[in-house]
Amino acid sequence: xxxxxALESAVSPGVAAGEVGTAVLLAERGELTCARVAVREGSRxxxxxxxxxxxxxxxxxxxxxxxxxxxDLAALPAYWAEVQRLATRVDLTAAWDALExxxxxxxxxxxxAALALKDAAAIDPALAEDAVALAxxxxxxxxxxxxxxxxxxxxxxxxxxxxxxxxxxxAKRKLRLAVEAFKARLSVPIVELAPDDETTAAIAEYRAxxxxxxxxxxxxxxxxxxxxxxxxxxxxxxxxxxxxxxxxELSPQTNLAPYRANIPLVFAAEVLAEAERLAxxxxxxxxxxxxxxxxxxxxxxxxxxxxxxxxxxxxxxxFISDAAAWVQAGGVVDRTAAERTATVYxxxxxxxxxxxxxxxxxxxxxxxxxxxxxAFSFEIAADGRLVGFEMKRATVRIARRLTxxxxxxxxxxPASDPIGTLLSKLQxxxxxxxxxxxxxxxxxxxxxxxxxxxxxxxxxxxxTGKVKVKIGDPLGPARQLIQELMVATCAGVAVFCAENxxxxxxxxxxxxxxxxxxTLGPDPRTGRIEDTTQQYELLRRLKPSVVQLEVAPHWTxxxxxxxxxxxxxxxxxxxxxxxxxxxxxxxxxPLFPANRLQAHLFDLGRRSALVRRVEQxxxxxxxxxxxxxxxxxxxxxxxxxxxxxxxxxxxxPLALQELIALKKRRPPGTVIRFEVVSVNAxxxxxxxxxxx
Numbered sequence: 063x064x065x066x067x068a069l070e071s072a073v074s075p076g077v078a079a080g081e082v083g084t085a086v087l088l089a090e091r092g093e094l095t096c097a098r099v100a101v102r103e104g105s106r107x108x109x110x111x112x113x114x115x116x117x118x119x120x121x122x123x124x125x126x127x128x129x130x131x132x133x134d135l136a137a138l139p140a141y142w143a144e145v146q147r148l149a150t151r152v153d154l155t156a157a158w159d160a161l162e163x164x165x166x167x168x169x170x171x172x173x174x175a176a177l178a179l180k181d182a183a184a185i186d187p188a189l190a191e192d193a194v195a196l197a198x199x200x201x202x203x204x205x206x207x208x209x210x211x212x213x214x215x216x217x218x219x220x221x222x223x224x225x226x227x228x229x230x231x232x233a234k235r236k237l238r239l240a241v242e243a244f245k246a247r248l249s250v251p252i253v254e255l256a257p258d259d260e261t262t263a264a265i266a267e268y269r270a271x272x273x274x275x276x277x278x279x280x281x282x283x284x285x286x287x288x289x290x291x292x293x294x295x296x297x298x299x300x301x302x303x304x305x306x307x308x309x310x311e312l313s314p315q316t317n318l319a320p321y322r323a324n325i326p327l328v329f330a331a332e333v334l335a336e337a338e339r340l341a342x343x344x345x346x347x348x349x350x351x352x353x354x355x356x357x358x359x360x361x362x363x364x365x366x367x368x369x370x371x372x373x374x375x376x377x378x379x380x381f382i383s384d385a386a387a388w389v390q391a392g393g394v395v396d397r398t399a400a401e402r403t404a405t406v407y408x409x410x411x412x413x414x415x416x417x418x419x420x421x422x423x424x425x426x427x428x429x430x431x432x433x434x435x436x437a438f439s440f441e442i443a444a445d446g447r448l449v450g451f452e453m454k455r456a457t458v459r460i461a462r463r464l465t466x467x468x469x470x471x472x473x474x475x476p477a478s479d480p481i482g483t484l485l486s487k488l489q490x491x492x493x494x495x496x497x498x499x500x501x502x503x504x505x506x507x508x509x510x511x512x513x514x515x516x517x518x519x520x521x522x523x524x525x526t527g528k529v530k531v532k533i534g535d536p537l538g539p540a541r542q543l544i545q546e547l548m549v550a551t552c553a554g555v556a557v558f559c560a561e562n563x564x565x566x567x568x569x570x571x572x573x574x575x576x577x578x579x580x581t582l583g584p585d586p587r588t589g590r591i592e593d594t595t596q597q598y599e600l601l602r603r604l605k606p607s608v609v610q611l612e613v614a615p616h617w618t619x620x621x622x623x624x625x626x627x628x629x630x631x632x633x634x635x636x637x638x639x640x641x642x643x644x645x646x647x648x649x650x651x652p653l654f655p656a657n658r659l660q661a662h663l664f665d666l667g668r669r670s671a672l673v674r675r676v677e678q679x680x681x682x683x684x685x686x687x688x689x690x691x692x693x694x695x696x697x698x699x700x701x702x703x704x705x706x707x708x709x710x711x712x713x714x715p716l717a718l719q720e721l722i723a724l725k726k727r728r729p730p731g732t733v734i735r736f737e738v739v740s741v742n743a744x745x746x747x748x749x750x751x752x753x754x
Contacts, residue, residue: 081099084132085145086109086128087125089125098132106121110135110138124210128192154178154194157178168213171195174205175187175190178197195207236263247309272284272306336394348384349454358427359469368427373488373491380550381433382640384425384455391638391641395416395420408680409514409681428463429461438453453555469540501620503573505618505620509717513533515532516529526687552624555643564646565611567659568611570615683746696736698736699711699733708722725752734753
């Protein structure tokens, strides 16, 4: 028989836990250390630690009170070294699995030690138990120590903890992979990597998070996630956008407004596939109206042509793309369109509501071949009212496609073009209809139409694509003609739905409560308010247009009822109405009951507001980019009103509204010249100098 070791001679088991001379474990600064009970003083322990210090603690301070009796303090280091060694061999998972199989209730630590250590029978029981306690302190997945007793975790708790741990390990691995990949991209010379699927996924996840932080700053839910990456790359978290530019993921000119609104920039693969399938569909032709001379008028770069017009005697025809013939309610494409709500028009490109395979293909009223449409027809009475409204599905052939500028030239000299007679007759009829609306109080807001071209290849001095500005004429005769045709059509459909009890998405607007003193109303002949300040004041007091199922007047338009049906390729509310009307024409019954339409109203209102906000933010961003690239410009500002200590001024020709601290108070309508001192489009900041 071999002689006992020094540890075996110094440690004797079997003493009650926590008695004088026994070893105890306590947590200090997040780590577990050992001590020996030197004395019991009432309810307190006087302990001596590895360096011989003595201190008193309450029993509650102890993490674990063991049974290993130490002859003296000199035995403590060897005891602790052995406990630490044994703890590395403890298999808590094996012990938990074995207990789970046995359906044991609350096992004692002796049983856990016997299951967790393969050679437990050859190990001093007190040392084995203390080793288990130390192992549990480091890993609480399967067991925990509560009030110096070992407690087994439930299967649910173990599964939850294991998942959290696996998720944490996965997050660490993703971070490591992303950091390595991004460092390679940032290196000079560039290091080319062939990333595996896991690395590609990590890059994609961190790219999306970086964009979210770039767009939303510290308000982003991904802020904490991104900061760890930025720290590893030596980049401040608030410089996420600059990092993305350096990585080649975004350009310095990237517009972040769509990212802030979480508007998808691309269609999912399943949506594109479904759109391709639908595009090959050939719907049943409508009534043959190919004998009519039909003209489509739109901007030159428009690819989603959803309306065209014709005249048959005194009957006006408005043809709208029969989108419902391809996009059925409830399908993948329809659901995606509902989520997008509308095509978003941005200076740097559009985000279409429908995949281009449909919107730029069979749904668009192009001049090639025949096209399917919903045809709305009416006459204009002598007093300007719309009468004899009808609608049907129709097959048409678009004879001409014109731009607004081309149409304006023809309207000035109708004899110069074969289509001139058609356009001029339509203009006379629709001017009569507009006069009828004006007499009912309609208001036409002639806001400047400012377009930004950022698709050009020309570079600005800062090395980015040059932003060009085009000022449109909202009062051009062709725009006025098409606008009036669309208003008449939408108002006619609304009245038709009301008279035929067809559930309809009406757009209503109540009149302002009180006319502000000194505010001029619109000219009853034109419906316009020419004064910029007066127009602003009326706009500020207008009640919002609302979507609802109850028929009601629309104050600004001056019509008794109004819906929207003229842009089913670009607005989901219009597409819904087309699905409703197409079913009614085919079966005599509407597709959607009122409660089905009601379910759409909240999202339509919310998402439509979001689209408007993104378009407004984008126009402002590129207006400021234009000023950044064209330093020392002078702008004309019209004072709108005072807000606090600052003055709201509208700057022309860009139609920018800015709060400015003027040198002195100026009444509304005052025109002031400003010099642009500095601009930071990314920070949405502009500094102006008031000129004498």
